[in-house]
Amino acid sequence: MDKIVRIDMGAEGGPKVSTGPLGDYAGFGGRGMTSAIVSKEVPPLCHPLGAKNKLVIAPGLLSGSVAAMSGRISVGCKSPLTGGIKESNSGGQPSQMLGRLGYAAIVLEGKPKDDTLYKVFINSDGVQITPDNSLKMLGNYDLVAKMNAAYGDKIACISIGQAGEQKLSGASIAFTDMEQRPTRHAGRGGVGAVMGAKGVKVIVVDDAGMSKRSPGNPEKFKEANKAFVAGLKKHPVTGEGLPAYGTNVLTNVLNEAGGYPTRNFSSGQFEGAAKISGEAQAEMENARGGEGSATHGCHKGCVIRCSGTFYDKNGNFLSKQVEYETVWSHGGNCGIDDLDAIAQLDRLDDDFGVDTIEMGATIGVAMEGGLANFGDAAAAINLVKEVGQGTPLGKILGSGAAVTGQVLGVERVPVVKKQALPAYDPRAVQGIGVTYATTTQGADHTAGYAVATNILGVGGSVDALKPEGQVELSRNLQIATAAIDATGMCLFIAFAILDQPDTFQSLVDVVGGFLGADMTADDVTELGKNILKMERDFNERAGFTNKDDRLPQFFKDEPLPPHNVTFGVTDEDLDQVFNF
């Protein structure tokens, strides 16, 4: 990973590829790389769809190595959804493959002269970009099938569907999984719209002939990695819960805790939760045969294996095993308790290339605005189909919850920095409320997953219903997360490293062993802080203030059943999250 490839989409005579050394960006990876480039090179007041924005795709520091869990990839830009800096993170195969090909970042720059659509092909011979208007308005599934037909089934694809081509603020970028399916997404913040504005439909990656990246200190690395894997397998969440049921293991847990946002955040418990829980999903999948509930990784090198496959009633592939956030956003959040309908919605989202969290939250707002009744799964499916069809209504919905709320005149719109809240109500899980409010990313659970400590008892215990201790918790998690997001490690390792000091040390040693450097826990903290500072600085220059670090007023005014609690962390305390 010693080079960065830049493609100037606005160059005279057509897109121009140039590959160069890391220069100032040596030592950066993943979120560190994307936020460094965006923060340094993108004018904070530029138009997100304009020539001056850049789309940066960066494997993690360890991607391409044999380090377990190191296959995450970061996508960065100025967000069309939030107007601030964005790092959107995905699994899938491309990160490991780009790492092996030696690319620390792909940077799409400039603005195309016309509406020609381009395809990028990256292999050991270099980077090629060619126009291909035959790809226009293909869904991600058809697109990947076409790429497989052309380039074989050992490739990985990074692509946009109809939503990205329409430059919708809810558009995602899809990353193919181990089965050549576009099921993994850098979902949040409208990164797909920026790829669409750059005129790039797909980046095909083929690492044939490349070998795994070698560690700087092979002995230390190998030993640490072994201990790290053992630690992950030992922890109940990463070793048992996630492999057994996938992320949807959380539905029953959050619902029982009264923190499961139901019908557009009007209640914390959903009467239909059991029907769409991970347990119900596993039972259904087992009954339908196929791989049943057997889980697998979203990329090679995963040992947690929280992914799976969803088969329809006839035993045919429909979508990936639906993630907790999606089961919630399209399920309980919309009053829908039908897993088959939810899986159809997931498939449509992946195919059109929209963020499932934003899309489900948007449908919830649309239901509150009277476009459909809560619980009407058929209506929800039709609404999402509008996005792919590019109708005016589809364009509204594909622009996310904030725009939809404004256009429909809805007051209860669950967004921070215009990005929709994920699947934990901040009134009943106050720590995640602090993260939603203050992260540089707009409401984002992955930016500092306080749910772990508030609800799951991981990394200590802080009462979910009370404001005390939440600021410190969120701060520490946000710092640690930024560092993890730089390594290419999956965030789910956090469960084990928070609870098991040995496993945390193993992680530090895996990184240090790979880089061939002495690393301490303090180095990890410093890395995280530096990334957050770059991001905060960008947002400040883009016009963000502490007034943007607030939850919508209704979380303070409307008590959430069943605990009848409001969000209690004060504004003054929120302003203390970034006190470093």
Next chain:
Amino acid sequence: MDKIVRIDMGAEGGPKVSTGPLGDYAGFGGRGMTSAIVSKEVPPLCHPLGAKNKLVIAPGLLSGSVAAMSGRISVGCKSPLTGGIKESNSGGQPSQMLGRLGYAAIVLEGKPKDDTLYKVFINSDGVQITPDNSLKMLGNYDLVAKMNAAYGDKIACISIGQAGEQKLSGASIAFTDMEQRPTRHAGRGGVGAVMGAKGVKVIVVDDAGMSKRSPGNPEKFKEANKAFVAGLKKHPVTGEGLPAYGTNVLTNVLNEAGGYPTRNFSSGQFEGAAKISGEAQAEMENARGGEGSATHGCHKGCVIRCSGTFYDKNGNFLSKQVEYETVWSHGGNCGIDDLDAIAQLDRLDDDFGVDTIEMGATIGVAMEGGLANFGDAAAAINLVKEVGQGTPLGKILGSGAAVTGQVLGVERVPVVKKQALPAYDPRAVQGIGVTYATTTQGADHTAGYAVATNILGVGGSVDALKPEGQVELSRNLQIATAAIDATGMCLFIAFAILDQPDTFQSLVDVVGGFLGADMTADDVTELGKNILKMERDFNERAGFTNKDDRLPQFFKDEPLPPHNVTFGVTDEDLDQVFNF
């Protein structure tokens, strides 16, 4: 004007009317009153359509008196369009009538319990509010006709059309003129959406039995008013240009100056300008008979008389004589050179209750986004009709240029603080660019009309194409304007008072004579500064920074033909506008 009436729309058992003395707000009027109440009583981070926002309607300090030109009214709230404080100003009859009835402000508060639509009736007996769902989704014209049938033809109406009921961010509030037509609008900032969110369709005002308000110093007032009127009649703009052609006298002037924004701000000259100019309009109106080009005031007591009537090809009333801003927004800005089509668009805007500037700018953005071709008048009419029909596309367009640009993925979106730019390109009229960028209101020419000095040679001369001197010019005009907006005086008096020191002194004496106080020019300046400070303070608490005091990047990057000039005022200089 010794009382304020407040209507709590969210009271238990239905809306509750309470009338009380001015209290802390004694001495405030117009924009001073609205900005004082909003700044003090509305939480800056509240949802604009929620219970905590307030809609304040306030006649000017002199409204209801015989002072010439004193019939303007201010509407204030937190804006659904900009998210900041809003004062939107209108002519028409209600201001004088409310003044005579003694109401310094009407304040709509709280949030209705359900979607019942209400009608308010104000006369010398007091204020009544009654539910009337038969008014739902009526256009302003049908609504006023219905009110005339019920209450006679001596009333005035303050109302919303379909756009306000839909709570669209581009919705206006209509004020009837002397002919009982809803042609005068508090257009900007979506104030109609706030009235819609309060569940009030119309406020009917009947001042039967009330007499004109008496001045504190009758002699001084009478003499000053006489001199003031003489000064207005003497000045070429207020005494000749505006009465002869209405505001549309500006089309040829701005087009010749190369500052006429054409086809969504892509050029500064429109080849079809002559066909839609005030001169062409007067000729057409004369040919069609009726009142022809004879102008009149929009309210009693007007001596400038820039209003008129537009008759269609068959000699039937179609709309008011279309204002310059509307002729531009629906005309040159969309490449349309057909006055009949423009008048139809004006009529639709007034009927649906949308801001003609925002609507025209939005259609321009939609045309750039490919929804119609520039110049296609029939398509423009159909697009605006969608707003009244409440289709998804109509809801997008009715939400304004910023939302439409985001939903359609358009980069060249001419907005500041999400409010559309009016009819002067800031590259060729750099002084108005400073006002657009820095006013508390979002892009608004009336907040500090530097066009006067840049283009019309009024109040001195500052080169329109250069940045030098523009900040001081805009600052002084913004201060003076805030004061004028507090008096209830029409802003068009500015032409005469800027050029003629005697007339300025007359104005000061009119105000002082009416209030029975010694007033100096310094008092006027202080009044203006204080209003601006209240507004800036609100916006700061709402999260605005100097990053919001910027024009869109394309005004700095794309040279405007024919002068091929970019906006040259630096960010540092913009930050000096509010140095007091």
